Amino acid sequence: EVQLVESGGGLVQPGGSLRLSCAASGFTFSDHWMAWVRQTPVKGLEWVAAINKDGGDKHHVDSLKGRFTISRDNAKNSLYLQMNNLRAEDTAVYYCANQRYNYFDYWGQGTQVTVSS
Amino acid sequence: EIGLTQSPATLSLSPGDRATLSCRVSQSIDTYLAWYQQKPGQAPRLLIYDTSNRAPGIPARFSGSGSGTDFALTISSLEPEDFAFYYCQQRSPITFGQGTRLEIK
Numbered sequence: 001e002v003q004l005v006e007s008g009g010g011l012v013q014p015g016g017s018l019r020l021s022c023a024a025s026g027f028t029f030s031d032h033w034m035a036w037v038r039q040t041p042v043k044g045l046e047w048v049a050a051i052n053k054d055g056g057d058k059h060h061v062d063s064l065k066g067r068f069t070i071s072r073d074n075a076k077n078s079l080y081l082q083m084n085n086l087r088a089e090d091t092a093v094y095y096c097a098n099q100r101y102n103y104f105d106y107w108g109q110g111t112q113v114t115v116s117s
Numbered sequence: 118e119i120g121l122t123q124s125p126a127t128l129s130l131s132p133g134d135r136a137t138l139s140c141r142v143s144q145s146i147d148t149y150l151a152w153y154q155q156k157p158g159q160a161p162r163l164l165i166y167d168t169s170n171r172a173p174g175i176p177a178r179f180s181g182s183g184s185g186t187d188f189a190l191t192i193s194s195l196e197p198e199d200f201a202f203y204y205c206q207q208r209s210p211i212t213f214g215q216g217t218r219l220e221i222k
Contacts, residue, residue, distance in 0.1 A: 047210075104151075
């Protein structure tokens, strides 16, 4: 059974940093592109970033470039999202997902990130 | 930027009814569109990809159609578990519609 389990969310002050993690199991992690997608009540679902199988090719949504960085560790079956200089508008549920042909087959349960003073 | 507009925002139907949800795209995307279902407190679940292909495990009552700029998700006979939010998504660039809430009448 495919499982994606996110962690690392929480409450952070504006300007702070967080690193989200996603532990994958039930499939060959290194064979798949992976992505982060976030969701807010106002903006809805928003693709954040994606990374190829070996981590050498990364894509980030233009509006977040320079603040968010996706990475992975295939030896640990893990996906990461480093988020710096966080703003109130980054408050969202962040999902880890398997990205295949730019669709999302499998999703984690999500982790809440709240940016507030 | 290509926009996706879903309609209606809310659809009120009864179990056994047929549901048709619409997704209109601001410019042609061929057939590169997906549909997701999301229930409260859960992650989205892929239902349909490339307009009309059901994802593994998705019941046959779910079907997708369309091409170019107009797409539809049809649920032939609503089951109680189908009442949820539904989102369309285009492939390139990756963007989502704002969703349709399918509620029990």
